[in-house]
Amino acid sequence: MGILALAADERVADVKITEDELSVRLWDGRTISVPLNWYPRLLNATEEQRKNWRIIGGGYGIHWEDIDEDLSTEGLLRGAPAPRRSLTETKLFSPHPKHRAASESKRVASPDRSPNLENEKGITDYLAEALEASKELRAIMEGIGQAAKELSARIQQHSTSTQLASDHAQSVAETAWRTILLSLPDMDNFSDQIKAILPRFEKVVRLLEENFSAIVSLAKPESSDDIRKIAILQKTLSAILENLIQPKGTAIYLRDRTSSLIAKQPPKAVIESSEDQEKALNGVISNIEEIESFALRIMYQIREKFGLATDLSTLEE
Numbered sequence: 001m002g003i004l005a006l007a008a009d010e011r012v013a014d015v016k017i018t019e020d021e022l023s024v025r026l027w028d029g030r031t032i033s034v035p036l037n038w039y040p041r042l043l044n045a046t047e048e049q050r051k052n053w054r055i056i057g058g059g060y061g062i063h064w065e066d067i068d069e070d071l072s073t074e075g076l077l078r079g080a081p082a083p084r085r086s087l088t089e090t091k092l093f094s095p096h097p098k099h100r101a102a103s104e105s106k107r108v109a110s111p112d113r114s115p116n117l118e119n120e121k122g123i124t125d126y127l128a129e130a131l132e133a134s135k136e137l138r139a140i141m142e143g144i145g146q147a148a149k150e151l152s153a154r155i156q157q158h159s160t161s162t163q164l165a166s167d168h169a170q171s172v173a174e175t176a177w178r179t180i181l182l183s184l185p186d187m188d189n190f191s192d193q194i195k196a197i198l199p200r201f202e203k204v205v206r207l208l209e210e211n212f213s214a215i216v217s218l219a220k221p222e223s224s225d226d227i228r229k230i231a232i233l234q235k236t237l238s239a240i241l242e243n244l245i246q247p248k249g250t251a252i253y254l255r256d257r258t259s260s261l262i263a264k265q266p267p268k269a270v271i272e273s274s275e276d277q278e279k280a281l282n283g284v285i286s287n288i289e290e291i292e293s294f295a296l297r298i299m300y301q302i303r304e305k306f307g308l309a310t311d312l313s314t315l316e317e
Contacts (some may be wrong), residue, residue, distance in 0.1 A: 010073045011059030011282065017042065017050045022091040024062070031074045041067045056201050059286040123218050123229050130211040132276055136204045137291075141247045143197055144284060148250050158182040165304050180261070180270060187273045194280035201287050209294045212237070216301045230302060237295045248288045255281040 009027040016023045016228060023033045036043050042050060042064065047068040056063045061072045157178045215233055219226040258278045262271060 010077065011286070012055050012062055012073060015053055015062060024071075024073065026073065032073070034076060034079065038070070039069065041069045045069075045282060055286070055290075056206070057198070057283075063204075105298060121214075123215050123226060126211045126214045126218070127229050127232060128213045130208060130215065130233065131203050131236060133207040133211065134240055136200075137208065137237075137240065140197060140201050140204060141243060144194065144247055145250065147190055147193045148254060151186055151254075154186040155179065155183045158186075169195065177266070180266070184269060184273045187277050191273070191276045192283060194277075198280070198283045200289070201284070205287050205290055208240075208291065212294070212298050216298060216305065219305070221306050227306065230306065234299070237298060241292065241295055244288050245290060248285065251281050251284045251288070255285065 011027045012024060013027045014025040016025075017036065020036050021033055021041065022036050023031055025031045045064070045067045052066050053062055053064045055061070056070070057072065060074065061070060065069050108266065137293045162175050162179045162182065212233060214230065219230050221227070255278055258274050258281065262278065266274070
């Protein structure tokens with residue numbers, strides 16, 4: 001069995017909750033089981049709320065939308081019960097205020113309930129947030145692309161210098177391993193850059209999903225102004241998906257090359273740097289796939305709500 005098969009993969013594969021236990025299955029086959037009373041929000045949630053979870057954080061976190069609960073595999077593996085949240089943590093993990101307003105708008109108001117219209121956010125507000133988040137996403141993709149180019153350039157430099165310095169007695173394999181060893185600091189630097197970007201990446205993904213969902217939820221098919229905003233949303237989503245093709249391809253290519261390197265059972269230092277890089281790239285790929293998933297869902301919701309016959313592109317301002 002190769003080293004790749006033995007490498008731990010702590011990404012979330014599945015989640016199950018019973019009346020007294022939370023179980024999280026990881027991609028490497030392990031299952032983490034902890035008492036449900038460690039997490040009061042989950043303990044007090046309904047069955048429907050417990051089932052409404054999604055994977056975040058590049059595959060290493062779980063988010064329950066209805067109860068605003070976030071857990072990481074790192075914390076679960078440490079056996080850490082839910083701490084009392086600080087004000088900072090509350091700001092970091094609470095749903096975006098505008099998305100909360102959208103969720104509230106979906107509820108049917110009872111006769112004795114009068115909504116606070118002063119705090120109500122409209123489609124224009126959500127659209128502005130979504131467009132701003134899409135700009136941030138472009139900047140993140142550019143940062144990841146630049147880091148990948150710099151890594152490739154450094155490896156090429158090491159390869160050239162190694163070939164020039166090698167004598168005829170060295171085999172091609174020996175020269176290649178020397179290049180890899182010289183590249184380890186660059187691989188570590190690349191991994192650190194990507195890991196620093198991932199929290200920002202996850203936040204943007206969440207903002208995009210929340211605001212796009214709110215726009216579709218609030219838009220009225222009979223309103224020409226709303227339809228124009230939906231057209232802008234469609235165009236933005238299409239541009240996002242198109243701009244993700246190349247970064248995703250690059251990340252998959254680098255990840256697969258790294259995985260094949262691990263499988264060759266290299267020295268320990270190479271394994272450690274390679275596994276770190278593989279984990280960072282998996283985070284990038286997971287976030288991109290999450291965007292692709294919710295974008296397709298939003299497109300489907302638009303077709304369902306506004307009808308296939310509606311030519312939204314002709315109504316865009």
